[in-house]
Amino acid sequence: MQTFFDWQVYEFVQLPELYYAGSHGMDIMGPLPQTSNGVKTYGTKTLDGTGNEVVLFQPANDITCIMDEVYRLLEEKARKISGARIEHNKFCVSVHFRCVKEENWLHLAEEVNSVIKSYPNLYATQGRKVLEIRPSILWNKGRALEFLIRTLGFANRNGVFPIYIGDDQTDEDAFKVVARRRHGLSILVSDSVKETHASHSLQDPNEVLKFLQHLVKWRKMSVRS
Template identity: 50%
Template structure:
């Protein structure tokens, strides 16, 4: 990106500063940092100049200290779930724990091929153990059937398509024999199928691109697409690959971690799925319920927000880097899993909660 400027020599300097590979050595061929900042500040407060100044100041040696301060501040607001274990135990004591787990990046690593996001047998056994004591649900953006084929535990509740496709076990924690089933976006299936066919056709010429049909939503994976052609997956151009109405009325597109998602425009998300499952289990009006939701994705924030607004249970974000979140606690390192299970087991309740809190750390995550 190059910002033109009437002053001779500034154009080249600004171009360098706005480059992702900004080099102080190269910039010094034109101006010293101090001189350039002073000169640019004299040209007013335009958006382009402000962006330039922010970029250059961020590259100064004080950035590391700033990042460290930001990390410390974030950790104070969202402490480690393991370091705050006693506090969580006290809050959950005598209450009905209900466990909600994201899949990709939580129970399995983030991988290049979405069809190979397998969970380990150890992880499966950990989930099985938790489900013996607590109602347990997998809440994922994946197709419900695909998530089930990954997990292979019939005693769980599964909420696929970001909660738009929910089904419970034939026999579970719910009172009565009726199977839990919820598909609020069912009327959008013809539209989703049409968009899927369109995307398959449009993406055929892009090596590495993969279109995944999650039944009530679609995912376009471009993790394996060469960098030089990834521009096709950013901004408005992607809309031209879809039927006219997509992005205007019946569906919306969201960019995630090297994935584009197309979903029906419907007021339903993982937070709604959490509330539906709590209601289906008979816990909506209970004051002694303690939901635990563990996830690493931006879509999990809707569930974290529900728990925060309810004032019940906890949301736990799996992330190594600070980010805005409605979660109360965080988890970072996979190595913390064994510590949680082996050293925090004092009684039955502690063992159960330790297992549930450690699930998201049992596998290294790949990016």
């Protein structure tokens, strides 16, 4: 049976009516549609941790064994470099080097490349002090966003206003999707000025929280009026 990777997030939020996505959009879980309201069931039906029926969409599901193997190899490499940390996200493996001395960054990158060169179906990208090893499939956060909009039946509905908030280079693909729609809000979270496809920016998670609180307040006021 297929399983959603990040049950911890799902159990923390405890809102079964939401869609949850991890691993750059390669691991998506949502509620099983109960009515024919335009929502289509894409993916595999399974059960969540409490026995509720959910739907999983995992476009790279056939590569999990390879990711397990790469994770073990990178774990061995990381032990030789102080501060390096390897994180297994099921459909991608993250090599964190935030705590690695700068003079060792190149050596770490070489060690990572020495592993993935044997796997032509994988590639590496760089984020914020992290190297991401991912499957070479036509999928990213932007495609995941498009998938969710389409699956929820929102693709051709002008009244839908998507809001996407992200703080990583990999979020740029989703920012581009929002920009192409010309109807929505894309927000980069960064405390420095940088080139981005996002339409707006916030400095840190505290500002994100304030923004979301304002959204809730605005929604309550609009309902009352």
